[in-house]
Amino acid sequence: MKKSSIIAAAGAMAISLPALANDAPADTLAVVNDAHSVLVIRSTSSNNITIEGQGDDDTYYYSYDMERGIAADDVASSSEEWGLSLPFLKDEVRRKSEVTWLSHIQIGICMPIDGPKGLDNSLDVAVGKIVGLNYSPWAKGPTFSLGVGFFTQKFALHDNLMFGRNGKALSITALPQGARDSHVRLYNFGFDVPFTITQNIADGFSFSTGVVMKFNTYTTASNKYSIDNRVYEKSLKDLQQRILTYDIFGAIGWDVFSLYCRYSPLALFKSADGPQFDVISFGINIGF
Numbered sequence: 001m002k003k004s005s006i007i008a009a010a011g012a013m014a015i016s017l018p019a020l021a022n023d024a025p026a027d028t029l030a031v032v033n034d035a036h037s038v039l040v041i042r043s044t045s046s047n048n049i050t051i052e053g054q055g056d057d058d059t060y061y062y063s064y065d066m067e068r069g070i071a072a073d074d075v076a077s078s079s080e081e082w083g084l085s086l087p088f089l090k091d092e093v094r095r096k097s098e099v100t101w102l103s104h105i106q107i108g109i110c111m112p113i114d115g116p117k118g119l120d121n122s123l124d125v126a127v128g129k130i131v132g133l134n135y136s137p138w139a140k141g142p143t144f145s146l147g148v149g150f151f152t153q154k155f156a157l158h159d160n161l162m163f164g165r166n167g168k169a170l171s172i173t174a175l176p177q178g179a180r181d182s183h184v185r186l187y188n189f190g191f192d193v194p195f196t197i198t199q200n201i202a203d204g205f206s207f208s209t210g211v212v213m214k215f216n217t218y219t220t221a222s223n224k225y226s227i228d229n230r231v232y233e234k235s236l237k238d239l240q241q242r243i244l245t246y247d248i249f250g251a252i253g254w255d256v257f258s259l260y261c262r263y264s265p266l267a268l269f270k271s272a273d274g275p276q277f278d279v280i281s282f283g284i285n286i287g288f
Contacts, residue, residue: 029064030051030062030064032051032054032060032062033054033055034054034055035051035052035053035054036052036053036054036058036060037051037052037053038050038051039051039052045067046065046066046067047065047066048063048064048065048066049062049063049064049066050062050063050064051063095136096135096136096137097133097134097135097136098133098134099131099132099133099134100129100131100132100133100134100145100147100287101129101130101131101132102127102129102130102287103128103129103132103147103256103286103287103288104126104127104128104129104132104147104149104194104196104285104286104287104288105126105127105128105285105286105287106124106125106126106127106128106151106260106262106281106283106284106285106286107124107125107283107284108124108260108281108282108283108284109121109122109123109124109281109282109283110122110123110124110153110154110155110279110280110281111279111280111281112155112277112278112279113277113278113279113280114276114277114278115275115276115277115278116172116275116276116277117159117161118157118158118159118160118161118172119155119156119157119172119186119275119277120155120156120157120158121156122153122154122155122156122185123152123153123154124151124153124262124281124283125151125152125153126149126150126151126152126192127149127150127151128147128149128151128192128194128212129145129147129148129149129194129287130147130148130149130150131147131148132145132146132147132148132194133145133146133147140200141199142197142198142199143197143198143199143288144195144196144197145194145195145196145197145198145210145288146193146194146195147193147194148191148192148193149191149192149194150189150190150191150192151189151190151191151192151214152187152188152189153187153188153189153279153281154185154186154187154188155185155186155188156184156185157172157184157185157186158182158184160174160175160179160182161173161174161175161184162174162175162182162184162223162225163184163186163221163222163223163236164236165236168238168240168273169240169269169272169273169274170221170236170239170240170269170273170274170275171274171275172275175225176225176227178227178228179225179226179227179232180225180226180227181225181226182223182224182225183222183224183225184221184222184223184224184225185221185222186219186220186221187218187219187220187221187222188216188218188219188241188268189216189217189218189219190214190215190216190217190218191214191215191217192212192213192214192215192247193212193213193215194210194211194212194213194249195210195211195212195213196208196209196210196249196288197209197210198288203254204254204255205253205254206252206253206254206258206288207250207251207252208249208250208251208252208258208288209249209250209251210249211246211247211248211249212246212247212248212249212262213244213246214244214245214246214247214264215243215244216241216242216243216244216245216268217243219239219241219268220235220236220237220239221235221236221239222234222235222236223236239269239273239274240269240270240273240274241268241269241273241274242266242267242268242269242270245264245266245268246264246265246266247262247263247264247281248262248263248265249261249262250262251285251288253285256286256287256288257284257285257286258284258285258288259282259283259284259285260281260282260283260284260285261280261281261282262279262280262281262282263278263279263280263281264278264279264280264281265278266278
């Protein structure tokens with residue numbers, strides 16, 4: 001029985017105890033001695049107390065209705081039914097959907113696969129969800145998430161090679177004779193839209209998988225080297241990269257920290273526009 005029911009019943013029983021009328025407080029509605037029966041009816045908005053018979057008088061009848069406020073436990077029950085979140089209640093109400101900020105943050109290494117000679121591993125950084133929407137239709141089921149973020153990747157070119165142009169296409173050529181201290185890089189920056197499914201296994205241990213759509217908005221290459229203590233530096237812009245590619249994503253870990261892996265099966269350039277290579281990236285993921 002809820003606390004408010006106990007209080008109402010106790011009040012009704014109290015008035016059935018023998019008492020003298022002149023001992024009752026000034027605001028007493030009725031004094032009943034030796035009541036035959038006391039009925040207390042409680043609803044969401046009112047309490048009703050009915051007394052039948054007292055002492056030797058079987059015909060005695062008394063009824064009282066009292067409106068009452070909605071108790072906190074009733075509000076909590078209603079909140080759970082309608083999905084409301086009231087911060088002043090102690091009971092935590094599960095929300096099916098929520099907006100998240102700055103999650104899906106990744107720092108790691110990107111590795112070219114089946115690429116040209118000299119193209120090596122380098123840096124992979126992403127904030128996959130600057131803003132995201134999570135939807136959890138079931139209490140113990142998976143969470144579906146959609147977000148918008150950005151990413152940047154950098155690839156190094158070694159083995160005395162540098163980038164060049166063959167018309168509009170990006171090509172790889174040898175460094176000039178006598179060149180040293182070379183620093184040759186390919187940069188790719190863009191925005192991504194990750195769609196992921198995350199399932200909690202036990203005690204905060206979860207795994208996540210999904211697809212990340214990538215919009216490659218800015219791709220450049222740069223060459224820097226020195227010959228006879230003279231430094232040469234050149235940037236190659238307006239490259240013909242694919243605007244839209246995608247990654248297959250997976251992560252596993254505890255709470256907000258996990259290990260991630262992304263695989264890009266679609267080359268950044270078409271065969272006529274630049275070097276061909278797939279990319280696999282892995283590292284630390286912060287925030288599922």
